[in-house]
Amino acid sequence: MKTIKKLFLFTVFAITAIGFAQETITNESVVQMVELGFDDYMIIDKINTSDVKFDASISALGEMKNAGVSSEILSLIMEKSKQNTKSKTGIYYTDASGEDKLVQPSVFSGANSNAVAQKLVSGLINSKQKAQLPKTQSNNIIRQSQPEFTFIFAPSVTEVDNMQNNQGSDSGIFNWWFRMASNPNEFVLVKLTVKEKKNLREVITGKESWITSSSGIDPKYALNFAIEEIEGNKFKVTPDSLEPGEYCFIYQGQVPQGRDNQSVFDFSIQ
Structure with missing residues (x-):
């Protein structure tokens, strides 16, 4: 049963990834993947291999936490947001x-x-x-x-x-x-x-x-x-x-x- 579930998630992930391929990953993208049931490691991999545009304000992070986004993913979002600000004052x-x-x-x-x-x-x-x-x-x-x-x-x-x-x-x-x-x-x-x-x-x-x-x-x-x-x-x-x-x-x-x-x-x- 677990194998079938993982196969299903990988299939959904592959299909969704095609839709995201031409997009920039945002807060809303991450929440969408959580709602679709993606495991944390899949979401983290997607963030690390995509262009991102995150709102890392306290209010935005709070909304994501309430939507079920894990602390590990939130930590990565904050780190990515810092990296994106270093060269564009x-x-x-x-x-x-x-x-x-x-x-x-x-x-x-x-x-x-x-x-x-x-x-x-x-x-x-x-x-x-x-x-x-x-x-x-x-x-x-x-x-x-x-x-x-x-x-x-x-x-x-x-x-x-x-x-x-x-x-x-x-x-x-x-x-x-x-x-x-x-x-x-x-x-x-x-x-x-x-x-x-x-x-x-x-x-x-x-x-x-x-x-x-x-x-x-x-x-x-x-x-x-x-x-x-x-x-x-x-x-x-x-x-x-x-x-x-x-x-x-x-x-x-x-x-x-x-x-x-x-x-x-x-x-x-x-």
Whole structure:
């Protein structure tokens, strides 16, 4: 009887494997295999021989445990998830097809200030410094009002040290923000003002009056977002519901020597 059962499971596994062959194994895939009665060693073998995309957050692992996934498999899922984060620092969002897309940084094309107007009225108004991005729409288009972003930071301090010691290398140039920062609290989310006639988007980056001056994003313009730690260097970021428009994440932390912070991670909500 046991032999017949194993033969049946192997047959089901072989048929299912064909369906999974062109897929990436996810939390849902693992739960499906558990529900079909696959033994742990079969599921573990499938995970080890496939491309994977796991959500290893506490809530997701809890759901899988409640679905009957064993501790051994959960441990493997956590390990695989760590391996997948080591080489892809940055901000990601999931598009309509379920594929993770990297939000590439956009560089400010210019700046603007109304300092002249301030002088004309004897300093009675604040002078505003504005940074500008080309085009009226981001290349990163998201068609949902409450998207989820994944922030992935460098997994160790060693990478930061290497970046600082190799200012001319690719590791120092690409995504240095995620080697300097350690969590999403070092970024601020703001809505960009669209200037149709000038074909650009802009954000206020500082204010100055005849008495005081300030730089950076005014806290009153910062939009709220929730943060859930998935792993030590990986976080799920969920903004409050966003109306259609242009937005960006701006890094507000320490800037490494020899660098400037003239880029933002922009996206469009439609």
